[in-house]
Amino acid sequence: MDPRTKIRNIAFLDPSDPGYRKFVEESRLANMRIRESRGNRAYSDLISEQFELAVREWLKPVGGTEKRILSYERLDRNQKYITRYRELDFVIDDRDCIYLGELKVSFSTSLLRRAYRQLSEAMDVLGRTGKKVRAVLIYINLSHENAGTTVNRFDPDFTKVQFMHRSVNGRPYDFLHLSPVEIFQWACENDIISDIGLLELALEEARNRQSDRASKRDLRSRNIPEAEWPPRLRGNKSSGKIYRYGRNRTAESQIAFRLKEALGKRNARISRIGTITAFKHERGMGEVRTLSSGNLLFRVESFGSDPSILPERGMVIAYGRKIVTEGGQFSLEGCRVLSSTDDFELLMSLLTMEASPNSPWLMDRKGVLGGGLTLEMLKQTTLQIFAGKGEQRFMDTVLHYYDRLLLDDHFVHFCSYLENIALPLIETDDRDMLEQTLYCHFFANIRPGVLFQVWKHAAFRYIAYTDGVDYEIPMEIILQNREQLNGAHWERIAQYSYSQVIHQS
Template identity: 85%
Template sequence: MDPTTKIRNIAFLDPSDPGYRKFVEESRLANMRIRESRGNRAYPDLISEQFELAVREWLKPVGGTEKRILSYERLDRSQKCITRYRELDFVIEDGDCIYIGELKVSSSTSLLRRAYRQLSEAMEVLGRTGKKVRAVLIYINLSHENDRTTVNTFNPDFTKVQFMHRSVNGRAYEFLHLSPVEIFQWACENNFISEGGLLELALEEARNRQSDRASRRDLRSRNVPEAEWPPHLREKKSSGKIYRYGRNSTTESQIAFRLKEALGKRNARISRIGTITAFDHDLGMGEVRTLSSGNLLFRTESFGPEPSIQPERGLVIAYERKTVTEEGHFQLMGCRILDGTDDFELLMSLLMLEASPNSPWLTDRKGFLSGGLSREMLKQTTLQIFAGKGEQLFIDAMIRYYDRHLLDDHFVHFCSYIGNIALPLIETDDRDMLEQTLYCHFFANIRPGVLFQVWKHAAFRYIAYTDGVDYEIPKKIILQNREQLDAAHWERIAQYSYANSIQRPT
């Protein structure tokens, strides 16, 4: 979160708070990911709900409170205060210190990264209150039997539990790694858990999953073709089930979007870009391969008194105009090397101007534009702007461009650039987490037009949803964009709950 963002009225609410209930019912954003109906859910998912109830009972004697919904008002760009909510698994109030916690029940540690991110975001908000904030992460490991890492001892007296201390991205966390057996038995004995038979089912499912993962690793290491694997080990295809996408659309100003598009095209015409193909330091003269005018000359003076970086072969530059020399050659003026985050908008405006709505590149995650801006130019400019400057600068630039400049029709194109070009070039300790941080922001700040583009191109991974699965988006969004639908789209819609209420064109 930008430290300059204005936040007020920070408070903790009970989950039954009318404002929060209205928020959940209208926008259905209590969970970041869509889940199947209860009847089809996996046992680990079902038992996690039981563990949440047990943990909250466990924490009551030390100040655990039911007021675990973080509420605050945030000033948006239109200078209006918008109420935001963030659900925490548990909250402990201890004088001038607030303990906020996440509980993860799983056979895989991959969920822990999301927990750290969720806690970090809540800490940033609560840090504005002036109180001490401590983050606690409890991990109940369904694969504890085969885990070689330290498993903490469960004690019914929470004050006697020994936590491990962790630091992630400069933030301190209290970490507790538990076996599910002891806490489950304690919860059953105290009637905090109502479905006593779930544990063995969840553990058996976790064992099967771990065994399958080990078998797949072994088959891959021996280069056995997937077609020859046992059927239950092969990658599962989509079941064909349709899950409802969980966010209502909001009204958007079409005038604002049209104005933004017009300004973007105007700026793209004004801005010019090219790659230095040759430069002679002794002569102070070089050549640039431009996007629209072929190869043109430039001199050191073209960059003004002090260029930020000395011109070199391969660098991408922008220029303002071209003039004719006494010899009759074109020469560039007003040159500058693209090396700041302010230049990212220029790069994207040129890229998006090249992108057409029907570009096959949109459905090819491994490819890129075949003409106009080349892949190498995009890679080079990305390096010039972000190399060695830290991942937070990159995150801020991507989020700022999405929030302020990106047109809805270009969302999938933009995300494909992030995944295929930018992310492999960014220095980071955890590229997957960096990617998911961006996708979760896009989801949390999604617009109806973006949601339609995600649905149209089956690119739900770009908003942190499970890839390869179809989701039912609101009927209103389908109707608003029906002119863009083809026969394949209508076949998808035929499986949705509202299919019979929409007249399909003949």
């Protein structure tokens, strides 16, 4: 959270608090569950709810409290304070320190990449109170039998458990890696969990998923087409996830209209971009291959008397206009090398050229980009803009563009660019973490139109969900966009829990 953001009235509430319940009811769509398309919920999803109850009971003797809904008022752009809520899996208040907790129950460690970041905003808010705050992450590993890292010993006395100490970007947190067996048995013995057969079902499910993952890796390594895979490997299921979204539709429509107008004006300038194909230093002349006018000449003087970056072969440039030389040829004026983060918007205008229903970029469900002149220009311009600027500058630029300028219809192309072009070129110590940070931001700030595009192209990984899985999205979003649906989309919807209702509407 930006430290300049004004907040007040910070408090912890019980989940039964009337104000919080009213918020939940009024935000029904914003709290809908994205479910698997094939009906029954996964055992890992079911057992995680039981483990949440067990962990909260386990923590009561050390200050675990039911007041785990963080409430605060935040000043918005209209200079009005709006009440915000953030639900935490568990909270421990031992007077000297408040421990904010996140519980993850899974067979895969991929969820851990974003777990800490889910706590970061709550920590920033509580930090304003002057109280000591610390993050706690408990990971119950359904694949503990094959764990490659230390599994901590469970003890009914929480004070005797040995946590591991880790950090993200210099901020520490306490990490506990548990086998599900001992804590499940303890919960059953204390009548916290009554379905004693649920654990074995969840463990068997985890074993099958790990086996399927290994089989998929083997098939991919042997370059076997997915169409030739066993049927069970083509549509592997995963547990449902929760997402939050919610915007005023009228306001969003007005914003989208203004953005389309702005982009229309900006796209008129797209043709004024090109790649230097030749440059002779001794003559101070060169040639640019443009997107719309073929090859054009330029002189080094066209870059100004003291350009910050001298032109070189292969660079992508923008130019102001083209003129006719005395010899009857076209030459360029007002040239500059694209090298500032302010040029990112212009770079994205190249991307919008490919954002059409027939774009080859979407022929591959996984978002593998096609080739061509535009693709090479995207790569080169990305290098020119972000070379030596660091991952934080890159992240700030990308998130600003998503929040303020990106049209919903272009979201999948935008993420395809990030995944296949930008991220491999950015200097970073942890590329996976950088990628997940971006996707988690999209998840936390999702818009209905973006969610529809994610569903339409089966690109759930771009909002930090398990890839290769089909999820239900709210019926209202399907109905709002039904004119974009084709036969294949309706076949997917036929598997959903609301299929009968939607066909009748």
